[in-house]
Amino acid sequence: MKDVMYFIKYLYAHSGRNLYVALMGMVMISLLEGAGIIMLLPMLRLSGIVDFDAGVFTMFKDFWIFQDIQQTVLLPLILGIFILLVAGQNYLQKFFTIRNTKIQQNFTTWLRIELYSALLRASWDLYIQKRKSDLIHALTSDYGRVSVGVYVSLQFLASLVFMLIQLGLAFWLSSKLTLMILLCGVMLAFLSRKRIQQSKRLGGKSSDIAKSYLAGMTDQLNGMKEIKSNTLEQSRMVWVRRMSRLMNEEQLEFIQLKASSQFTYKVASAAFIAVFIWLFFNLFHAEPGQLLLIFLIFSRLWPRFTGIQANLEQIAMSVPSLKALLNLQRECEEVREIESLDHDPMNEQSRISILNQIEFREVHFKYQAQEGAYALQQINLQIPANRMTAIVGRSGAGKSTFIDLVMGLLQPSQGVVLLDDIPLTREKILQWRKSISYVPQEPFLFNASIRENLLMMEPDADEGRIWGALTSSSAADFVNKLPQGLDTVIGDRGIRLSGGERQRIVLARALLCRPSILILDEATSALDTENEKKIQEAIQRMKGKMTIIVVAHRLSTIRNADQIIVLDQGRIVQTGRYNQLATEKKGLFRSLLGHQVGEVELVLNE
């Protein structure tokens, strides 16, 4: 019952008055159903089964409104009223089924939108702590279970109201018998408590298994190229078999639980009914008409009663999912960085443009999950406006962390990031990010046309602007040569384009919104020399027009940088221009260059 209240509480918080209306509807439907049963009385009287001069039925005698009506008219009249009652009840049923479905849909839609909006408003901190597949699981599987839970909760409420009204009617007809049946019902409910607990445990377990399955599948599909090229198919198959076995076992456990609880319920019900009928005849000496009516009421009640048991198990299964969604929403709220998505903080006027420099002053950063040393320590540097700054260093040196701090995705653990001497605070972060275009190593492209992919960032850009951006990113030539030009569909994640072409399209997209800061994060590291040269030319074209920050693994990309920052183990170990750093014999930059064939010779020959 606690679980049902958990659902109803949230349902009420969202649906408010509508839930009362739904409850009223349930009461009306149940009353009409009760009235339908009462209408059987005159029919039973006509057939001679019920005698209004005997037992409990004497009470109907005074209300017998049909007493002056002739027998020939009476039967069609009663049958007509009976049909009207059934029609009315079913009409209401239809009306409220649709209404309840709307309540369910509104609630689940609200939950989905609230959750997704909370995810969008949350800061990057949330995403570095959570597995992507866990978030997908929450938005798909957990959400689906909650949707079922809401539906079943409404069904449960309807059954409860129906039961109370029918029990009232039965109580009126025979209080003793009804009390006995109720007592048995309570006993059954008490015995089923353990099963409901088991359902809840199973709900949690099945959610965990589904989460691991989704996480594993996502990883494997993303890494299919590695799986195929390293012939890892067999080991992956072992994993799929093991997961399938776990999922089957869990599913079977649930069905076993459900089937055995239904079995117990049905056998117990049959035994109770047999005992009652025996008691009714032998102890209470009931009239056949009374027995018939009570029997009719309970034959309708028992399926509802067993249905309630199944509902409770289903709701218990859904509770862990609702809790997971609400927890996730709470976690998002805790790291919220955007107050509202309704106003557009992204318009032109609200951009922040830097005139002089971005400055890091005594910046330290440590990830929550990181043990030991800081990812970045004592960072003091200036990034001049409209110049090109390059960040280099070994793997794990802190380059990406540095970029995330520049973009305000992460906040310094100590120290401050200043934009023209003004601290970059949370309130300014969105305006700041609007002035930035970021090109990651693994760009994000849709399975749509080149045009659609470009317009994603700047929906209002006209043909001239699109071609301008394509020219700046050295992509115009190859797009021109495609049979469908801008309207060429590029496949899933741009699979129909080469790595270099993809990267240049992403660069064009980044330039389309005319950023004042362009950040290229390892954008050339996976490219061949020819494509790298094209990107290099593109960067050269943009130099002086915007502030460019390049994280480069391939050092030839940054030969023309105005300043190079060399990071090592989270600290700045060198700064300067390319040729200057290349000649510092003991410096890390030279050592990094040494690993890249031909680069040192190139510099020394200049």
Ligand SMILES: Nc1ncnc2c1ncn2[C@@H]1O[C@H](COP(=O)(O)OP(=O)(O)OP(=O)(O)O)[C@@H](O)[C@H]1O
């Ligand atoms: N989400 C995280 N949680 C905990 N530690 C992290 C996290 N991300 C990075 N780190 C740690 O912070 C340090 C800096 O990582 P970062 O990704 O900034 O390095 P990088 O120079 O960009 O490396 P690479 O060139 O390999 O991408 C590393 O020691 C890394 O292990």
